[in-house]
Amino acid sequence: MLAEFAGPGSLLEAARQVRTAGYTKFDCHSPFPIHGMDAAMRLKRSPLGWIVGLAAVIGTSSALGLQWWTSTIDYPLVISGKPLFSFQAYVPVTFALGVLLSAVAALVGMLALNGLPRLHHSVFHSDRFAKFSDDSFFVSIEADDPLFDTEKTREFLQHIGGENVEVLRES
Amino acid sequence: MSSEVTQVPNLNGGEPLVTGNQTFTSVTENICRITERKTPPVWYLALGAALSLLLVLFGSIGFLIWEGTGIWGLNNPVGWGWAIINFVWWVGIGHAGTLISAILFLLRQRWRTSINRFAEAMTLFAISCALIFPAIHVGRIWVVHWMFPLPNQMQMWPNFRSPLLWDVFAVSTYFAASLLFWFTGLIPDLATFRDRAKNKIKKYIFGFFALGWRGGNRQWRHYELAYLILAGISTPLVLSVHSVVSTDFAISIIPGWHTTIFPPYFVAGAIFSGFAMVVTLTIIARRIFNLKDFITIKHLERMNKIILLTGTMVGYAYSMEFFVAWYSGNIYEQTIFINRAFGQYAWAYWIMISCNVVVPQLFWFKKLRTSIPVMFVASILINVGMWFERFVIVVTSLAQDFLPASWDYYSPTIWDISIFVGSFGLFFTLFLLFIRFLPMISMTEVKAVLPQADPHHGGTHE
Numbered sequence: 001m002l003a004e005f006a007g008p009g010s011l012l013e014a015a016r017q018v019r020t021a022g023y024t025k026f027d028c029h030s031p032f033p034i035h036g037m038d039a040a041m042r043l044k045r046s047p048l049g050w051i052v053g054l055a056a057v058i059g060t061s062s063a064l065g066l067q068w069w070t071s072t073i074d075y076p077l078v079i080s081g082k083p084l085f086s087f088q089a090y091v092p093v094t095f096a097l098g099v100l101l102s103a104v105a106a107l108v109g110m111l112a113l114n115g116l117p118r119l120h121h122s123v124f125h126s127d128r129f130a131k132f133s134d135d136s137f138f139v140s141i142e143a144d145d146p147l148f149d150t151e152k153t154r155e156f157l158q159h160i161g162g163e164n165v166e167v168l169r170e171s
Numbered sequence: 172m173s174s175e176v177t178q179v180p181n182l183n184g185g186e187p188l189v190t191g192n193q194t195f196t197s198v199t200e201n202i203c204r205i206t207e208r209k210t211p212p213v214w215y216l217a218l219g220a221a222l223s224l225l226l227v228l229f230g231s232i233g234f235l236i237w238e239g240t241g242i243w244g245l246n247n248p249v250g251w252g253w254a255i256i257n258f259v260w261w262v263g264i265g266h267a268g269t270l271i272s273a274i275l276f277l278l279r280q281r282w283r284t285s286i287n288r289f290a291e292a293m294t295l296f297a298i299s300c301a302l303i304f305p306a307i308h309v310g311r312i313w314v315v316h317w318m319f320p321l322p323n324q325m326q327m328w329p330n331f332r333s334p335l336l337w338d339v340f341a342v343s344t345y346f347a348a349s350l351l352f353w354f355t356g357l358i359p360d361l362a363t364f365r366d367r368a369k370n371k372i373k374k375y376i377f378g379f380f381a382l383g384w385r386g387g388n389r390q391w392r393h394y395e396l397a398y399l400i401l402a403g404i405s406t407p408l409v410l411s412v413h414s415v416v417s418t419d420f421a422i423s424i425i426p427g428w429h430t431t432i433f434p435p436y437f438v439a440g441a442i443f444s445g446f447a448m449v450v451t452l453t454i455i456a457r458r459i460f461n462l463k464d465f466i467t468i469k470h471l472e473r474m475n476k477i478i479l480l481t482g483t484m485v486g487y488a489y490s491m492e493f494f495v496a497w498y499s500g501n502i503y504e505q506t507i508f509i510n511r512a513f514g515q516y517a518w519a520y521w522i523m524i525s526c527n528v529v530v531p532q533l534f535w536f537k538k539l540r541t542s543i544p545v546m547f548v549a550s551i552l553i554n555v556g557m558w559f560e561r562f563v564i565v566v567t568s569l570a571q572d573f574l575p576a577s578w579d580y581y582s583p584t585i586w587d588i589s590i591f592v593g594s595f596g597l598f599f600t601l602f603l604l605f606i607r608f609l610p611m612i613s614m615t616e617v618k619a620v621l622p623q624a625d626p627h628h629g630g631t632h633e
Contacts, residue, residue: 031614092334
């Protein structure tokens with residue numbers, strides 16, 4: 001079920017009310033992230049930081065491992081008297097690969113946590129919803145939320161200020 | 172909604188970040204119409220010119236591969252010439268985009284939202300141009316993959332202690348990370364394009380690349396953290412990339428190169444030339460596409476202040492190099508600096524000094540740093556000056572190093588010049604395609620910094 005709201009302030013207030021009413025499977029759509037919305041929806045902090053941190057550790061250790069193995073075990077060459085394990089010289093490549101893997105993990109992790117790419121979703125069945133990326137704000141409540149009831153939820157959304165309440169079919 | 176009018180803290184000195192009383196709808200309309208309306212004829216003309224230069228590039232590279240690097244003006248002792256100069260110049264230009272996207276984001280400079288998409292795209296295209304040069308200068312381009320640590324039949328590995336290899340990793344990582352960051356920023360805007368698309372092809376293409384973005388807060392929270400993380404890792408990356416590029420020179424023993432000032436000096440120089448290029452391009456774009464409400468004089472003024480700051484740092488670096496060379500008592504180092512100013516390449520040195528040290532000082536004066544014609548000319552001169560800085564560094568130090576019997580003079584050939592000019596063809600082709608098909612200003616981020624985007628903003632809007 002989809003309901004439209006007037007602006008960021010009303011969407012924020014609506015989010016608080018929807019969450020207080022006990023709904024959990026809902027979302028608030030806006031053209032840009034709204035300050036304070038995470039708290040209003042009582043969402044936990046994103047675990048993306050841990051994912052990227054892990055990627056950074058893997059990236060830097062594999063870079064160091066690559067350089068160590070190729071330069072000390074497999075193809076040892078004495079270059080200008082430097083030790084075979086020249087860790088100071090290995091820093092740039094280590095840093096670069098750590099950053100590379102972290103950046104990839106940041107994007108891929110974000111997409112995975114968001115369940116994207118997901119080209120089909122019930123919200124896209126609404127014509128009005130297309131305006132979310134322009135200037136409109138919506139609350140969507142999933143039908144498989146335990147508190148969902150077509151009539152009661154519709155009344156509730158209208159009560160807290162939602163307009164153009166639509167029921168959308170499964171995607 | 173709250174009835175009390177809460178003052179939104181305005182960090183822009185009381186002036187709106189984006190002028191013209193923009194609403195969310197007007198932001199969308201202003202940016203989208205650029206790509207949605209019929210292509211203006213001037214775009215075709217510009218693309219034609221860019222493609223001709225691109226053809227020059229391909230032709231020159233083809234001949235280079237066929238005939239070998241002897242077609243360039245390189246000699247003994249000047250084994251590095253225009254190729255590395257162009258490489259360092261293009262990579263330097265790319266640095267401004269990442270600085271605007273990442274560092275200004277971390278410093279909460281909300282005015283960056285009008286220019287970051289544009290600048291980051293410029294970075295990607297500049298790095299593409301830069302990467303041409305290390306690829307083609309090797310001579311045997313068909314074994315260029317030997318630069319990478321790939322298992323091979325010779326059981327050899329590249330030398331990880333060499334800055335030339337560090338370059339490969341640093342610049343490739345820089346390109347990849349910038350691309351990922353740029354794409355992440357694009358996702359919500361591609362969703363806007365998808366939702367507005369009128370014909371099926373556009374709907375499919377933008378729909379595909381928008382990955383099904385729904386704008387829900389559950390998605391925004393992961394997205395915002397991803398953006399913050401990418402900004403956080405791009406910041407040390409941009410500072411390290413040009414430092415690594417500078418170590419190509421600093422790790423050697425050549426007088427004039429072997430100095431620890433190079434990494435910070437190169438980074439400052441890169442930011443300097445990058446911002447100058449952003450100023451040049453934004454002045455043109457805001458005029459042609461009517462974006463003066465989004466990219467205001469204040470934006471340009473701030474960029475000019477950064478240009479003034481980094482230009483002064485570069486000027487300081489020049490004087491410190493000279494001082495340390497004198498103070499060191501090392502006759503080779505001292506001779507190099509005398510030669511730079513008064514020797515066979517004095518003409519290049521003084522172009523460099525006037526463009527890099529004198530020109531940016533104009534920006535101390537508010538009247539000059541808010542004047543479009545002045546900043547347009549200044550930004551171009553600064554980029555010319557920065558090219559000459561790399562020229563002076565590379566060529567003067569090689570042409571006259573330790574052994575006077577080896578000294579010689581280096582001149583470019585037509586092929587050095589044609590490849591450089593041709594690289595502009597690649598840059599402008601990519602840039603024109605970007606402007607034509609993608610949102611050149613980040614609508615999402617501009618909307619997010621409008622006063623109406625604050626949920627506690629009182630009063631009527633829209």
